[in-house]
Amino acid sequence: MATDSTPHANRKVTLTDIAAGCDVSRATVSLVLRGSPLVNKLTRARVEEELRRQGYVYNRAAANLRRRTSSSIALVLNDLANPFFAEFATGVDEALGGAGYVTLLGSTGESVAREQAVLGSLLEHDPAGIILSPAEGSDAGSVLRTIGLRTPMVLFNRELGGKASTEAPWDRLMLDNQRGARLATEHLIALGQRRIAFFGGHAGSSSCQQRHAGYVEAMKAAGLTIEPHWRIESAPNRVDAAAQCGALFFDAPAPTAAVCYNDAVALGLMLGLHQRGIRPGRDFAVTGFDDIAEAGLSAPPLTTLASTPRARGRQAAELLLQRLRDPQAPAQRTVVPVQLVVRGSSCPPPSA
Amino acid sequence: MATDSTPHANRKVTLTDIAAGCDVSRATVSLVLRGSPLVNKLTRARVEEELRRQGYVYNRAAANLRRRTSSSIALVLNDLANPFFAEFATGVDEALGGAGYVTLLGSTGESVAREQAVLGSLLEHDPAGIILSPAEGSDAGSVLRTIGLRTPMVLFNRELGGKASTEAPWDRLMLDNQRGARLATEHLIALGQRRIAFFGGHAGSSSCQQRHAGYVEAMKAAGLTIEPHWRIESAPNRVDAAAQCGALFFDAPAPTAAVCYNDAVALGLMLGLHQRGIRPGRDFAVTGFDDIAEAGLSAPPLTTLASTPRARGRQAAELLLQRLRDPQAPAQRTVVPVQLVVRGSSCPPPSA
DNA sequence: CGGTACATTTTGATCGTTCCAATCGACCAC
């Protein structure tokens, strides 16, 4: 069996090894690898046999260096553990993989400092582009400073803070937050609700502001007044939402329904209500935002706004790929509609 | 303002640009970047100023090429959209980022073919190592053939099929599936349950076999008989689990409890039970596996086995980093204990 | 037979970094 060139050698197999192994030049092997029509049928066969024999694996980094190209894309998420973003990431990876790109993952855990660090570290790997769902409070100026203008970026889900945000040439993919929250609020009003709170999220975040604006819009349109203590902030996760539940009932008049910042918050709120002996979907109406998988499985199932995160992921990837094809095109701002999904958590007020 | 070397030029800034900009050689700049003590304080300051001025970003790919090193690690998951794996991925990325590695993500969607493709594609980026949670039915032989022996790998969650599996020098991080399922079954038996089914998962998967074995072990130890139709297979997700629910009740004697393959399946089963008017936690007991976030929030909350996926992610990363430090060490097989979390979904049988 | 066309292959430089050996100036000792 054993020949001079051992297939399972310890060093990495390179173009040069293959070239030596079948008496052609490196250039020819390279042409074979890229399926060039220039190379003779016979030599191609010989080379391909040798590639197999030695177990060659292509070194894309070296090729990218020489060609001044890149075959990776950085995906930076504020919270990968949130199923909404996990689905999104799956969609992104699906689409990128199909286009021959590889996904460089970075999770920031909602920390602006980590976001800076992660972006810096991923940039050193020279991604062709970036898909960023910013951490809360992330600022356009500092992001611009670390990534520069060379690397195109698609912003997802949230706007960046600071004045630099409007000038920066980034594409955007945003949910129609305002309309979504308006739909949810109108739905509750149609059920007869009058005392409706807006619950959860940080007032600083752009998506939260937009959703709150939609809520206000619907309330005003219906001629309903909004009590100041009907606006409760919380971190956008279950645990903190459950903890803040009590704040809804400190002052009179207490609300009988709540439009929540997102599903995580809504599920947390329902948990908090349960603990107080208040039955969501009977004594108190709740709506969410996102339609994550468990929204349909909670008790009661959650009325919410569907945004199909996996499809959004594919869309964000498409947007970036398109930008890579045409770097000069003007920046796009895409707003995707959301759809109201009515389930058991929304109900008329107890008096009705 | 404008000098000869424009900071926001269109070409990428390289070592050579910096060197030219402050009249030193490339080598010196390289030494500065790596914080070498060899270089004079004054020159270091000059170089650093120039780096800032031109907005230099390090090209790690070029460095890796020259040094024959790698600073990335491939993370290949069978189902990123499952919150269990999303948490796991978060943990992996946390630990790898801390060690200066970047995560190359690949999601296979439980398809063996995609797993092969993804592994092949990621390998071309020359990762220092691989963390793989295999797709169901993935075979050790073909995996070995595509990744070879050069790149170390940590297997998570499932064993690979085929005989090559035992010989291959891979580290493993596995949950104590058998003991976990045994604990759940014993818990149900202690509540007075006698007719207990094992529900969900594919009989082919190693984790499913192990959990089933734990269930059988507990049943035998208690002297209980197992009806053949108490073993229902399903895809490991909610939708299919809900669809298979009816199969539990085709033949008599019908079970009054089910040990489920995992939480996703258990939640799906509860959904299916609801639809049949059977109240889980009252008329029928259910247990899960994984303790994903929504397990505590379902109605009723799910009795399950906690495996703290984020910590597992960190652990898998640690295992791989350790292997990179000492490539010669014998392969490890780590089995992590799981903990029974009793919640409302487990109950005595209705007759009791 | 020389010239030209064509198909195939090779040579050598190059991408941005790091490594190695060599260089340079300054200083000191003999």
Add this chain to the structure above:
DNA sequence: GTGGTCGATTGGAACGATCAAAATGTACCG
């Protein structure tokens, strides 16, 4: 004045691929 040591810097060859241009060989034509 020669040689040696030291700190700081440098030139040039790598790493593994690609590219442009040049070099083969072969065939055909007048």
